[in-house]
Amino acid sequence: MTASARRAVLACYYSLLLHTMASAGDVFDHGRHGTSLAHVEEAKTRRCSPASVSVVGPPKPLLIAAPCDAGEYPVVVFLHGYLANNYFYSQLLQHVASHGFIVIAPQMYTLSGPDTTAEIKSAAAVVDWLAADGLSSTLPPNVHPNLTVVSISGHSRGGKVAFALALGHAKTSLPLAALIAVDPVDGTGLGKQTAPPILTYKETSLRVPAPVMVIGTGLGEVPRNVLFPPCAPLGVSHAAFYDECPAPACHLVARDYGHTDMMDDVTRGAKGLATRAVCKSGEARAPMRRFVGGAMVAFLKKWVEGRPEWLDGIRDRPEVAPVVLSAVEFRDE
Numbered sequence: 001m002t003a004s005a006r007r008a009v010l011a012c013y014y015s016l017l018l019h020t021m022a023s024a025g026d027v028f029d030h031g032r033h034g035t036s037l038a039h040v041e042e043a044k045t046r047r048c049s050p051a052s053v054s055v056v057g058p059p060k061p062l063l064i065a066a067p068c069d070a071g072e073y074p075v076v077v078f079l080h081g082y083l084a085n086n087y088f089y090s091q092l093l094q095h096v097a098s099h100g101f102i103v104i105a106p107q108m109y110t111l112s113g114p115d116t117t118a119e120i121k122s123a124a125a126v127v128d129w130l131a132a133d134g135l136s137s138t139l140p141p142n143v144h145p146n147l148t149v150v151s152i153s154g155h156s157r158g159g160k161v162a163f164a165l166a167l168g169h170a171k172t173s174l175p176l177a178a179l180i181a182v183d184p185v186d187g188t189g190l191g192k193q194t195a196p197p198i199l200t201y202k203e204t205s206l207r208v209p210a211p212v213m214v215i216g217t218g219l220g221e222v223p224r225n226v227l228f229p230p231c232a233p234l235g236v237s238h239a240a241f242y243d244e245c246p247a248p249a250c251h252l253v254a255r256d257y258g259h260t261d262m263m264d265d266v267t268r269g270a271k272g273l274a275t276r277a278v279c280k281s282g283e284a285r286a287p288m289r290r291f292v293g294g295a296m297v298a299f300l301k302k303w304v305e306g307r308p309e310w311l312d313g314i315r316d317r318p319e320v321a322p323v324v325l326s327a328v329e330f331r332d333e
């Protein structure tokens with residue numbers, strides 16, 4: 001067992017103690033599995049001789065949230081937002097994992113300019129590493145990934161990168177089961193898309209080979225104050241993405257929450273402070289995090305596991321969500 005797998009096992013015991021009382025079934029609550037959270041370091045290329053180069057570990061540092069109970073679980077990749085850390089989402093990732101998913105969140109870069117081309121390639125490299133069975137040694141014993149298919153998700157610019165990957169901007173070696181974009185952003189405003197542009201401004205032009213869920217925030221398009229532009233400007237954000245998705249697709253918008261409100265309650269450091277200082281926020285982050293986690297789980301349960309009851313439940317009775325929804329749209333097959 002590797003050190004990270006050992007840490008994951010320890011984390012499991014603690015998390016099991018905390019969650020034995022959690023109720024089962026409701027996607028907006030913590031699920032029935034205790035979860036582990038492991039940091040896995042980036043591969044170091046070892047040159048044994050000029051002719052042989054061996055690589056161990058993933059192409060990017062990873063944060064992995066996984067159920068503790070033995071079993072085989074579907075895999076979801078989660079791509080962080082612009083200049084964010086993957087661990088700003090640790091509570092969200094664990095929420096999803098507690099419902100029986102292995103969630104892989106790469107740290108795409110520490111600093112990056114507006115062009116996302118390199119990021120799309122890195123995301124593809126992470127998927128290829130999963131396909132090459134890199135994951136097994138990092139998980140607790142008897143916890144196995146089902147890599148028949150993979151789902152891709154991402155927040156903000158990570159949502160754009162998720163779309164780019166799904167649309168084939170970089171080739172990957174696993175078929176896509178589902179795409180989830182959380183308040184995706186394709187640039188700094190209408191007519192100011194960052195490279196490569198994803199939105200085309202033509203209806204149903206984003207021919208993703210899988211069902212798509214687009215989650216939006218009502219306050220993402222509102223500036224925090226006069227100093228900063230909005231974090232998810234109108235015209236390059238969730239509604240524009242949803243408009244361009246063919247069926248099956250759905251669109252859920254949390255009316256009273258902001259662009260970074262699905263992150264952890266505590267996000268430290270300069271980047272962590274920026275998540276609150278730059279973007280307009282709702283009240284507490286917990287309801288938004290429960291909503292986003294639950295919506296992701298409901299969508300994955302339907303499209304990866306063939307169990308539509310939770311997504312149908314949100315569609316029929318949006319008031320079951322822990323936040324007010326200003327849009328509940330479904331485009332059926």
Ligand SMILES: *[C@@H]1O[C@H](CO)[C@@H](O)[C@H](O)[C@H]1NC(C)=O
Nearest residue numbers: 072146147148149177304305
């Ligand atoms: C693995 O995933 C595929 C596709 O979702 C599914 O058909 C299969 O039953 C899964 N296998 C297990 C052992 O759960």
